Amino acid sequence: MSAYLHIDWTRCDGRGLCTELLAGVLDRDDWGYPVARGRAGRDRTDVPLADAEVGAARDAVALCPVLALTLLQGTRREGPSGPLQGGRR
Numbered sequence: 356m357s358a359y360l361h362i363d364w365t366r367c368d369g370r371g372l373c374t375e376l377l378a379g380v381l382d383r384d385d386w387g388y389p390v391a392r393g394r395a396g397r398d399r400t401d402v403p404l405a406d407a408e409v410g411a412a413r414d415a416v417a418l419c420p421v422l423a424l425t426l427l428q429g430t431r432r433e434g435p436s437g438p439l440q441g442g443r444r
């Protein structure tokens with residue numbers, strides 16, 4: 356199953372909890388907001404996940420204090436096929 360994590364920067368307060376839980380795929384920008392490692396533009400807020408990273412992503416969604424994270428099935432290019440957890444979709 357492919358999955359990705361969507362980050363809603365309009366809700367995020369940039370404290371970085373998710374970047375600690377998903378250090379392999381998330382980095383922080385100059386203002387502290389989480390971004391996908393090695394990606395640019397819109398791809399920075401839609402983070403593809405390996406199967407082994409989905410558990411940590413679920414934790415990040417559950418622990419984000421402002422509900423800024425959504426775990427989605429599929430890939431961003433395919434479009435979401437449904438939320439796995441969190442967010443406002």
Ligand code: SF4
Nearest residue numbers: 367368370371373419
């Ligand atoms: S845990 Fe939530 S509020 Fe904190 S940096 Fe990540 S997305 Fe932003």
